[in-house]
Amino acid sequence: MIPKVRPKSERKKVLELYLAKKHLKSTKQRDIIFDEFFNHPGQHITVEELYEKVKKQYPKIGYATIYRTLKLFKECGLAFERNFGDGKTRYEPVKFEGEHHDHMICVGCGRIIEFENQRIEYYSREVARLNGFEVLNHKLELYGYCGSCREKKKEGANNL
Amino acid sequence: MIPKVRPKSERKKVLELYLAKKHLKSTKQRDIIFDEFFNHPGQHITVEELYEKVKKQYPKIGYATIYRTLKLFKECGLAFERNFGDGKTRYEPVKFEGEHHDHMICVGCGRIIEFENQRIEYYSREVARLNGFEVLNHKLELYGYCGSCREKKKEGANNL
DNA sequence: ATTCATGCAAAATGTTTGCAGCTGT
DNA sequence: ACAGCTGCAAACATTTTGCATGAAT
Numbered sequence: 001m002i003p004k005v006r007p008k009s010e011r012k013k014v015l016e017l018y019l020a021k022k023h024l025k026s027t028k029q030r031d032i033i034f035d036e037f038f039n040h041p042g043q044h045i046t047v048e049e050l051y052e053k054v055k056k057q058y059p060k061i062g063y064a065t066i067y068r069t070l071k072l073f074k075e076c077g078l079a080f081e082r083n084f085g086d087g088k089t090r091y092e093p094v095k096f097e098g099e100h101h102d103h104m105i106c107v108g109c110g111r112i113i114e115f116e117n118q119r120i121e122y123y124s125r126e127v128a129r130l131n132g133f134e135v136l137n138h139k140l141e142l143y144g145y146c147g148s149c150r151e152k153k154k155e156g157a158n159n160l
Numbered sequence: 161m162i163p164k165v166r167p168k169s170e171r172k173k174v175l176e177l178y179l180a181k182k183h184l185k186s187t188k189q190r191d192i193i194f195d196e197f198f199n200h201p202g203q204h205i206t207v208e209e210l211y212e213k214v215k216k217q218y219p220k221i222g223y224a225t226i227y228r229t230l231k232l233f234k235e236c237g238l239a240f241e242r243n244f245g246d247g248k249t250r251y252e253p254v255k256f257e258g259e260h261h262d263h264m265i266c267v268g269c270g271r272i273i274e275f276e277n278q279r280i281e282y283y284s285r286e287v288a289r290l291n292g293f294e295v296l297n298h299k300l301e302l303y304g305y306c307g308s309c310r311e312k313k314k315e316g317a318n319n320l
Numbered sequence: 321a322t323t324c325a326t327g328c329a330a331a332a333t334g335t336t337t338g339c340a341g342c343t344g345t
Numbered sequence: 346a347c348a349g350c351t352g353c354a355a356a357c358a359t360t361t362t363g364c365a366t367g368a369a370t
Contacts, residue, residue: 025344025349047334062352067335083243087334087360104293117287123279124302131273132307133264139301142284143240147292185324185369207359222327227360247335247358325368332361343350 011038011078011093018076032058033069037079037093044082044090044112086110102140108149171198171238171253178236192218193229197239197253204242204250240297254297262300268309 015034019026036053037045051066070091073079082090084105095101102120104113120140128135145153175194179186196213197205211226230251233239242250255261262280264273280300288295305313 023345023348027344027350029351060352063334064336064353065351068350081245083245085241085243085249089245089334104288104291104295106293107296113291113293115287115291117283119283120280120287123277123283124300127275127277127280128264128302128304131264131275132310133266133273133302133304134310135264135302135304137303139303140284140298141300142288142293142295142298144288144293144295144297150292150294183323183370187325187369189326220327223359224328224361225326228325249359321370323368323370326366328364328366330361330363332359334357334359336355336357338355339353341351343348345346345348 014076014078015073018072024072029054029058029061029065030069030072032061033066034073037070037073037091043114044084044092046088046090048088050091084110084112102142104142104144104146106146106149107143108145108152111146113146174236174238175233178232184232189214189218189221189225190229190232192221193226194233197230197233197251204244204252206248206250208248210251237296242299262302264302264304264306266304266306266309268305268312271306273306 012034016026018024032054033050036050036057040053047063047066047070050070051061051063054061054066070079070081073091074081078094079091080094082092084090084103085107101114101116104115106112121138124138124140125135172194175190176186178184192214193210196210196217200213207223207226207230210230211221211223214221214226230239233251234241238254239251240254242252244250261274261276264275266272281298284298284300285295
């Protein structure tokens with residue numbers, strides 16, 4: 001079995017190797033962004049959110065640097081770009097094998113709930129097998145209404 | 161069991177009911193956009209593409225009308241918004257129950273295999289229910305190798 | 321007659337780019 | 346010294362909005 005968790009240092013190493021290979025440079029800004037992005041919570045962070053977090057540590061940071069650095073993380077396979085339909089691109093650390101999770105997205109308030117379900121994973125592989133298909137990765141997103149938005153819908157039903 | 165196919169007229173009826181309920185109006189533009197969007201192929205259409213198609217039938221159409229009409233379709237549950245990361249929002253007709261299909265995408269040759277699996281759908285709803293979530297739609301994509309690409313991989317193993 | 325819809329253009333939003341000066345190698 | 350990086354502002358692309366006119370109820 002593949003190990004469940006890969007330590008921070010491994011991600012850092014991936015980046016360092018990539019920088020070396022492409023003759024890119026290691027900078028203070030990249031370090032801070034790396035740290036904020038990988039070592040602090042906040043899944044599915046937007047560029048703006050990350051910008052604000054980094055700004056606290058490094059006030060003269062510019063938006064462009066955040067954009068460029070996230071693109072860099074994406075290029076070396078460390079970050080994943082997502083878009084849940086609110087006009088903002090979100091990024092999340094790429095999950096290594098065993099860390100996979102799926103998403104429920106509330107179309108009412110935009111809340112994102114993460115989940116993992118072994119049976120869905122199992123049947124996905126099963127369907128694939130029946131089609132001679134070998135699954136490397138999958139993406140599952142459920143769109144609908146979260147609990148509190150369902151309440152709001154009920155309450156407001158008369159007003160429509 | 162729920163019927164597999166809902167005829168065009170049913171979608172039209174959903175829209176008409178929604179318009180009536182909200183005291184909105186039926187217009188020529190909405191009819192044409194409806195027709196282009198639901199009755200002509202082209203999955204995952206962009207606003208620009210739809211605009212160009214509608215323009216052929218109704219040259220003085222404006223972009224804003226397309227945007228507003230797609231938002232209307234979305235509101236009444238007929239359209240679904242997607243974003244594949246190229247900066248353009250795409251729309252597709254919402255699949256009714258029994259019409260839903262998921263995708264296996266071969267990363268070797270790009271082939272897309274559609275499938276439907278009731279158990280996956282069942283467990284998706286189940287996971288949602290446990291979280292107080294009401295699912296309107298879902299998206300499942302399996303990425304991997306199709307049968308023939310797996311063969312090729314074996315044959316070519318020496319060349320890698 | 322009233323209310324809503326449309327088309328246009330302007331504005332807003334999110335993202336990318338060009339460039340002068342700065343930093344890491 | 347060189348190549349790459351940064352911050353800024355301007356440029357871009359997409360989407361939304363305000364408003365006068367036109368259409369549907």
